[in-house]
Amino acid sequence: MxxxxxxxxxxxxxxxxxxxxxxxxxxxxxxxxxxxxxxxxxxxxxxxxxxxxxxxxxxxxxxxxxxxxxxxxxxxxxxxxxxxxxxxxxxxxxxxxxxxxxxxxxxxxxxxxxxxxxxxxxMRPLSLTEREVDAPTISLAALLESEASISGTTRIRLADYVEEITASGFPAIRTLPPRVRRVELDAYLTNVVQREFPEQGYPVRKPEVLRAWLSAYAAATSTTTAYSKILDAATPGLPNKPAQETTLAYRDALSSLWLLDAIPAWIPSRNHLERLGRSPKHQLADPALAARLLGLDASALLRGQQGQRRLFEGTILGALFEHLVSLSVHTYAQAAEAQVGHLRTRNGDHEIDLIVQHPDGRVLAIEVKLADRVADADTKHLAWLRDKLGSDLIDALVIYSGERAYRRQDGIAVVPLALLGP
Incomplete structure (x- = not known):
């Protein structure tokens, strides 16, 4: 054993x-x-x-x-x-x-x-720290208490992160050979459609429509795409589309099975900001499930294939990397008694990928960047939020796929995902 x-x-x-x-x-x-x-x-x-x-x-x-x-x-x-x-x-x-x-x-x-x-x-699937891919040098709990030292280097690179995205955070699956993992993840999804939904009291008359809706939801990973657009993408050309109530039933059943892990919109505890969006950011329980629904393995992601990605102007790999970051941050934040949300203004002028709120109402702002370097353009929304929140912003950081943790001259921290821990 x-x-x-x-x-x-x-x-x-x-x-x-x-x-x-x-x-x-x-x-x-x-x-x-x-x-x-x-x-x-x-x-x-x-x-x-x-x-x-x-x-x-x-x-x-x-x-x-x-x-x-x-x-x-x-x-x-x-x-x-x-x-x-x-x-x-x-x-x-x-x-x-x-x-x-x-x-x-x-x-x-x-x-x-x-x-x-x-x-x-x-309990969520394994965070990156729990997978022991590297030893973290920066604690989220310490960041929330303004006690973190931003330092360290990692040997983890893009290909390693892609492997972790596709391997999944399910303990019994992630250590299997790649082909076996794919078979297991496909079986997991089939079981959800054919068995788990009916057991939760949601009979599925057209399993193929539910599977298509799941694939469309996966294509909307890390976006705030409206459910109506997800349904349209799942049923192109169908004259008699499922009713909106059907879509909501899918969402409710998946939520009851803990297979959705949407990031809620952050609502400030103090009146700093107005006209913020209220839509959640879509994510499944594990980015590997999204990758399988889109038919993408590690080699396809590294080649830049998009699969069924139609709902978002950006790469699916970038969205899945953000999903992997969110999964880990959720786990670390829960241990620190903090809440996780995202910020988007209603007109879309400003977005912050993750907002981690300390129990006292102050926040840590996180941008996610699938790149091995961070430029000034990658920190502009964090700088905007710092101007808005003042002392209520504990710290701001960019989580990226590079090798070194450091603090920029503008005070914003840059942290490889592999070096962030609880």
Whole structure:
């Protein structure tokens, strides 16, 4: 058996789980939720097994009686178990007793929110630091506290980043040979369409239309393209396109499966800016899923092929690199109790790829650049935001694919993605 490799989330779990009576780890299938949770569990109730569901249905009190911590895995297979756990918490279950893992409840299931009883935590695919491609020298948490030293060099180059984009952050997939990875990722997507959607209460009458919509969504990676345009791109030439409600159902089902990881528009906590866009920036749970939906492997990306990319004036590789950056920043920010958004003015004059908001309301602004050098033109939006926010801007940086971390004369930091860590 392969030894367990700690995740960034483990540090938060070390601190919080012993004190919380119930904690839920959410995330897409294959991300490592069970592997992480089982490290902390004395007992496991696996609700993917019919026999286990039958036992809990017959006698929910077993949840309180088994030695804790108890992991309740695949809880969405028996949605009422959520309320059983909530009642057990209300009845005085000891701290650290329940760990829940799985997806959201199927559509139509009526359950209590769990607010005040069950604390949710999200697990994403492996960040670049968790993949151990290089040792990070710059901490996002330190940047948020104005304590980071900007230094270091990396041997990671563009081809290495492309490999990480296509390898995926799913632990059981990324170490496989390239052809096997492609087969596994294709099977993952097929399973989503043919099995996961129906299990979540969303019957799929035309699987080919859903698959086309997923491909169009992938083509819109790292953009704020309207859902209506995504649907148009997915169904060219069809006289009777699916209704808008169908598109929203796709979005809701994918969200419940944690397969969408859209970046919300940043809303300032202080009144510095007006006329900001409110549309989210589209991203799937992992850039490798987007690459597979577009039929692009590492060699195709390095040749500059675009696949089905029609919705955005720019390269798909640049969009996928931004996706890889966002996946990592999301993970590091969650560990630092920070929130991630993006900024775009309504007229499109100014854009900031990522805004990381400190709990006190101040922000770290990040631009992403797929290049081995950074020019003045790459920092103009960061300079604009610095003028607008003043002291509420903690720091500004460009994450790029070059080799050296340094600070420019204008004060903006330049950081290779491989050197950024939690």
């Amino acid at each position: 392969t030894a367990y490799r700690r995740r960034i989330l483990d540090k938060s779990l070390d601190e919080l789980q012993p004190h919380l009576r119930a904690l839920a780890i959410f995330g897409p299938k294959g991300v490592g939720k069970t592997a992480t949770a089982v490290q902390r569990a004395q007992s496991v109730i696996d609700l993917s097994l019919a026999r286990q569901r039958e036992i809990i249905t017959a006698d929910p009190s077993i949840l309180k009686e088994v030695p804790g911590p108890v992991l309740v895995d695949e809880w969405q297979r028996l949605p009422e178990v959520w309320d059983h756990i909530r009642h057990a918490v209300d009845a005085g279950s000891p701290p650290g007793h329940f760990i829940i893992a799985g997806s959201s409840a199927p559509r139509g299931a009526v359950i209590h929110s769990g607010a005040g009883r069950i604390v949710p935590m999200r």
